[in-house]
Amino acid sequence: MAEETLHLGQTLHFEADPFAAGPSAARHDSAGAILVAGGRIRALGSAASLRAAHPRARVVDHGQALLTAGFVDAHVHYPQTRIIASWGKRLIDWLNSYTFPEEMRLADPAYARAVAEDYLDLVLAQGTTTVCSYATIHPGSVDAIFEAAEARGMRVLAGKTCMDRNAPEGLRDTAQSAYDDSKALLDRWHGCGRASYVITPRFSPTSTPEQLSALGALWAEHPDCLMQTHLSEQLDEITWVRSLFPQARDYLDTYEAHGLLGPNGLYGHAIHLDPREIDRLSEVGAALVHCPTSNSFIGSGLFDMAGLTARGLRVGLATDTGGGSSFSMLRTMAAAYEIGQLRGTPLHASQLIWLATRGSARALRLDDRIGNLAPGMEADFIALDLASTPAIAQRAARAEDIWEALFATIMMGDDRAIAGTWVAGQRTSPAAS
Structure with missing residues (x-):
């Protein structure tokens, strides 16, 4: 049986197209988690519920980083x-x-x-x-x-x-x-x-x-x-x-x-x-x-x-x-x-x-495999630091919701905002953990 790894942090995934449904197409959990095993996402939910359901999983705590699809x-x-x-x-x-x-x-x-x-x-x-x-x-x-x-x-x-x-x-x-x-x-x-x-x-x-x-x-x-x-x-x-x-x-x-x-x-x-x-x-x-x-x-x-x-x-x-x-x-x-x-x-x-x-x-006709956090998807994801520079951090501190915080990183962020990259469940950047 493949080793289970539980990644904790803020999570963001989509249930619909925001061009059609607006921001409500996305789901944000400020204390979320994704369970990864065998190169795939096995579960997505709150950190508390997934920790209780998978007590033997290896835990990687990303703090306040935002976990989203690569x-x-x-x-x-x-x-x-x-x-x-x-x-x-x-x-x-x-x-x-x-x-x-x-x-x-x-x-x-x-x-x-x-x-x-x-x-x-x-x-x-x-x-x-x-x-x-x-x-x-x-x-x-x-x-x-x-x-x-x-x-x-x-x-x-x-x-x-x-x-x-x-x-x-x-x-x-x-x-x-x-x-x-x-x-x-x-x-x-x-x-x-x-x-x-x-x-x-x-x-x-x-x-x-x-x-x-x-x-x-x-x-x-x-x-x-x-x-x-x-x-x-x-x-x-x-x-x-x-x-x-x-x-x-x-x-x-x-x-x-x-x-x-x-x-x-x-x-x-x-x-x-x-x-x-x-x-x-x-x-x-x-x-x-x-x-x-x-x-x-x-x-x-x-x-x-x-x-x-x-x-x-x-x-x-x-x-x-x-x-x-x-x-x-x-x-x-x-x-x-x-x-x-x-x-x-x-x-x-x-x-x-x-x-x-x-x-x-x-x-690319691949949205059944990549591009989102959801059970069954290939485990290609990133951890985004939403306070990666002093300029971004001071703006994020005033953010009233996840969208304001994320927008500051979109507009001012660079590779310093990428706290980690995982491909098929394996960390590739900046270094293996």
Whole structure:
């Protein structure tokens, strides 16, 4: 029988979607506990009741720390770890100046392994327990991220990035090799342990119609897989797409026409959507991923969180490493709040923490396994110190409820707020206990 561990502290979990139900969708217990055994959450309740029911469980007392699900980052580019916070380019220039040269370096399997390991350690220290990542065109870059995740026990989603045009020599594949390599990697990794393979055309400008069709055919053969790509990030990008696909009704149609629109589709950014695109995304039940630090850092625009969630679209939250300027989902939540303010629709703390946990898990079709504290869920969780710095502590001392206290950490917190990260019930950061 697996050893039982009882974690005591404040607990926060969701019973509904706060975008629909408001803050009452969440349940907060100021003296709560979670029981963990065999890598899963076995029970959730008050500290007193669970201590009485499980007197032999090992007890870890987190004091006033807030226990919540680990963060789920729904759109990242782990190969861009070492070029994060590169100065001052628009999207297309940024790709050519920084991204493509760095991604070429991951042709070296040893370099890819080193970047993957560094990246996962960085995000674990920030409280992120699951990521959905683009790799590079090199199959070894996919192996690198899945092998590094397996060594850490993490649930990770990733796929080979496919590009057969408008990219430098050394970063282009072909329609056939994109299909063949992706299929081989899917067969090797999808469902292996906690790994999920994601079919990954970078975006329409870097794939010919033939390659998009090949990847659409692969997705049709494996409809349980997710497919991730980019959509309507910047206006000049949309103009470029129109010139490359003159017959398309809009940007989304460049995917739809090639079998790359469906309920398991993940569309990153989705800022400048036409009404038809919103209608189709809603009709098929696709998911969008909001990348607020990236959208402000690269100057892309303001995501319409209120309007798109009102249409019933599933929305995840993401750092977009390294177009985003931070590995931290706390900073990403703060940026999402700021963008909401600029649109006149500020997000409540309950909505922000939902987006970073259960909302992103739902976008990835994993909310039955991760993203919440509930019996049966995988035990990926964090302990948040709500007084991690003097500035935050003095504000939290004046908080009238958990939401005011948590909001101060969202807006001002960093890795110092992460008192510990647990993956499948095992502590990973900052040190084993």
